[in-house]
Amino acid sequence: MKKSRRVLEKEIFDKITIIYCKGNNHSVIPCSRCKEIMNYAHLRINSCTFGDDKKFCSKCTVHCFKPDMRENVKKIMRYSGPRIIFYHPIMAMKHLLSK
Incomplete structure (x- = not known):
């Protein structure tokens, strides 16, 4: 079963945020600030007006995003x-091929 574009984008965002958090030696992985950013990104991805036809945010x-x-x-x-x-x-x- 193929995952929706939104689900994939949230998974990728979580993984890159954890890489960032680990690489910057935050005490807990994910730290509260990184978790806050992840939650915010999930909210914005879920409420995207383009739905599953969305492009990459970039x-x-x-x-x-604020x-x-x-x-x-x-x-x-x-x-x-x-x-x-x-x-x-x-x-x-x-991810690169889907661009």
């Missing part, structure tokens, strides 16, 4: 993007 014309959260997400993606291939190579390749 390619979207409608930015639904500016401060958007900056946090960018920071997480900048750190984890190049590293995810070592932690989750199959997921990373699928």
Whole structure:
């Protein structure tokens, strides 16, 4: 059974956030701040107006993240993007191919 676009995006976001949290030596994985960002991202992904036809958030014309959260997400993606291939190579390749 194929997972929906929203489910996949939330799974990927959780994994990159955990990579970021571990890499920045946060005391608990995920730490409360990273967990807050993950929960916020889940809410925004769930309420996306495009539904399962959504694009990647970075390619979207409608930015639904608050500016401060958007900056946090960018920071997480900048750190984890190049590293995810070592932690989750199959997921990373699928993600790149679906772009």
